[in-house]
Amino acid sequence: MPTGVAIRDVREQLFDAADRILLRDGPSALTSRALTTEAGCAKGVLHRHFDDFDDFLAQYVLDRVDRMVPQAAALRESAGTGALADNLADVLTAVFRSVAVAIVALVTFRDELRARLRQTWPAGVPVLTEAAIMIASYLRAEQDLGRIAPDADADTLAAMLIGSAHLLFADRTGAPPDADAVRKVVDGVIAPFAR
Structure with a gap:
């Protein structure tokens, strides 16, 4: 240029x-x-x-986390509407069909990036942690509406959903899982707690 x-x-x-x-x-x-x-x-x-390439990468990752805020608000507002499993399958698919899987690999791949992210993000991989927070918030809203059992641990269920979905989507070179595969995982995690 x-x-x-x-x-x-x-x-x-x-x-x-x-x-x-x-x-x-x-x-x-x-x-x-x-x-x-x-x-x-x-x-x-x-x-x-940017100060250097790792500064760029850290700001990039955090920007992609910030882009999840509207998605989190929309998910929380959907509480009480539609089928629980469909809402969760849709959001998991949206998260993992985005650049999130590649960001997880990027953060894992670069030690200096992880160190920079730890300065502002204390634990976990930012995109996955933010997705788990988003899903846990939704699950708590559904608990308030009586669609999830009151004794369900929303944070644990969210982590289980994120981890299970990540395993489905982790192979970026293969075909992404179809909607039925994602729904099956969601059903397996939340069925014991859905009302």
């Missing part, structure tokens, strides 16, 4: 380029050179907006 040409929304342009690389080629392909090439900008642009 020629010097002096203004780039609008540089952060978003770089974050979107990271999404494309992760989804297409996986975490090992996400390098600063691949990123700036995919974004169509000079490598210096990355370093003008």
Whole structure:
């Protein structure tokens, strides 16, 4: 890119380029050179907006967590409507068909990224932890409405759903699981507690 040409929304342009690389080629392909090439900008642009590549990665991961906020609100508002298993299967599919699986691998793959994330995110892998929080909040709302047993541990059920769904979606090179497979997992976890 020629010097002096203004780039609008540089952060978003770089974050979107990271999404494309992760989804297409996986975490090992996400390098600063691949990123700036995919974004169509000079490598210096990355370093003008971020301290270094791991700073970019940490901000990227946290941005993708922030993007889950509207999804969490919509899920919580759906409490009391539709079938529990359908609501949960839909949200798990949305989470894991996004870039979340690749982000999990990326965080696992890069020690410095994990260290940076620990400065603001104390435990877990941010996208999975946020998804578990979102689902637990929904389950508690359903408990308040009597659709989940009052003695059910929403946090444990949410963790079980996230872990089980992650196993279904973990192979990014294979075909994603179909709706029936996701629904079967959800039913297996929540059936004993659904009312």
